[in-house]
Amino acid sequence: MAHPSYCGLDFGTSNSTIGLMSGVQAHLVPVEGNDTTIPSTLFFDFEENSAHFGRDAISTYMEGGEGRMMRALKSVLGTSTMEESTMIGKERKPFKAVLGLFISHLKRKAEHQSQQNIDKVLMGRPVHFIDHDEKADRVAQDTLEEIARDCGFSHVEFEYEPVAAARDFAQSVTKEELALIIDIGGGTSDFTILRVSPDHALGQQDILANTGVHVGGTDFDRWLGLARVMPLLGYQSPMLKEGRLMPVGYYHDLATWQKINFLYDHKTRNDLRNLRREARQPQLIDRLIELLDLREGHRLALAIENGKIALSEKPMTNINLTFIEAGLMAEMTQTDIMMALDDGVARVRQTIEAALQQADVAGEQITAVCLTGGSTKVPFVRQSLLGLLPEAEVVQRDAFGSVGTGLVLEAHHRFA
CATH class of the missing domain: 3.30.420.40 (ATPase, nucleotide binding domain)
Structure with missing residues (x-):
């Protein structure tokens, strides 16, 4: 059966989907093996000069591939960072181009199944990209539309993500x-x-x-990491000078997916070595320096995220940090989640x-x-x-696919 030339695309901070209509049924396209969801993650492999996407990106990074991992890029929309570029190997790439690579990857997956060009897209968007800033919110949507057009979509429209999920939910009511x-x-x-x-x-x-x-x-991950893991790396630890604590900016960046790569510059590590000499517990700062020397910030973020997920099913878990130091572990409990996430x-x-x-x-x-x-x-x-x-x-609808399914249904209503 021929597929229409339109799709619904849910580009998420953590996971993404793209879907098509088949007759009167909306379905999500397999985008990674048989999986219809894909982590919104890229890994630029410097050895192969290639880009990896989703689970493949994560596994290539975890296997020790030489390169750069990028995740949670949607969070950059509407901020000044979106207009900047970033070093990937020896090449400087605009953030818009990086987002475009991922969206183009999804478009190709849908076109492979559809066997035709897809030129119309209904994209999901949050109710607010940026809180309390209508101008930045407009800029975020305009930027995402520009990226989608650069990827080959000639007709781009948007739908609030919870409204899309509502359209999926409406199919099931009795x-x-x-x-x-x-x-x-x-x-x-x-x-x-x-x-x-x-x-x-x-x-x-x-x-x-x-x-x-x-x-x-990702905010839940950040708060949980700051509460239970970052203190093992010197977060809020005392300095030799009375009343001073270790500067917190390094740890907040380390706990924020889209900022991790900025910590790998020489200035940061030189600054940390100077701070180590002023710290009362220099062994904690040594762990942070070791982590950055190994460029394993994303491995730490993944470990914290997996710890949060594990606590959805059991009362306690241990996060393995032995890639930083032999025997190093961080214990997390349901009580820790409650305290870290309460505000x-x-x-x-x-x-x-x-x-x-x-x-x-x-x-x-x-x-x-x-x-x-x-x-x-x-x-x-x-x-x-x-x-x-x-x-x-x-x-409980599909936790990762409900928005995408609703977008396909509404795309059919608007474009068919």
């Missing part, structure tokens, strides 16, 4: 619902309140509220409360809540948010 969509992605948390019924198609008049906040899974989850709860106020409904009136996004699986996050909705039935 009775009228007042529903809340909770979409906690890698970079943002977004919410839609809607009235939905099996008797009519979801229209704009059914959308009662859209809200969002720039808090997501961020409170901001997410406040944003849901704003959505309820915008829709003029009480939490008790919500009859169904649809969860999507990987961080909705974290027990503390899930329980904290569901506490606002005591009467709601919980519906």
Whole structure:
């Protein structure tokens, strides 16, 4: 069966999908083996002078490939960094070109399955790329549209990600619902309140509220890392001079995916060697220097992320840091997650409360809540948010594919 020349593309901070219509059914395209989701990750292999994508990028990096890993690039949209370039091997590449490589990779996967050129795309976007800055938010969307056009899409439109997830959810309802969509992605948390019924198609008049906040899974990783791992590398450790602590900027950058590579310059390591001489616990700073000398910042970030995921299923886990120092481990518990994420989850709860106020409904009136996004699986996050909705039935859609499926459905409505 021939596929249409349009697609739905969910370019996420942590994971991405691209999908097509097949008859009346939306389906996500296998983008890495049989997987329909792909980590939004690139690895530039300096030895082979090639780019790797997704799980292949991560495994090539973890195997010790000589090169540069880049992840969470969506978070750069709307910031001044987006207009800059970065060194990749001996070549300086604009960040726009790096994002374009990844989006072009997804486009090629869809075109391979479609067996034709795809020139129309409906892309997902958060309710707010940037909190409290309408100008930066417009710039972020305009930049993403420019990148998509440079990749060969001649017609580019956008849909809020939680609204796309709502369109996927609407396919499954068997009775009228007042529903809340909770979409906690890698970079943002977004919410839609809607009235939905099996008797009519979801229209704009059914959308009662859209809200969002720039808090997501990568923030959870950062806060957890700062609380439980970075102290082992000297974070907030005392200096010889009374009252002084080790400068925190290095650790915040190390805990932020898109900033890790900036720590590998000679100036940073020279500065750290000078600070080591002023530290009361220089052995901790030695660990940080060793990590940067090995260029293993992304390995550390992956270990922290995997620790968070492990704590979704068990009360305690150990993060193996022996690639920094023999025998070095960091213990994490559910209590650690609660303490590290408490302030961020409170901001997410406040944003849901704003959505309820915008829709003029009480939490008790919500009859169904649809969860999507990987961080909705974290027990503390899930329980904290569901506490606002005591009467709601919980519906778990595809955590990583619901937005993408909804984008395909709406692309069909707009472009067919």
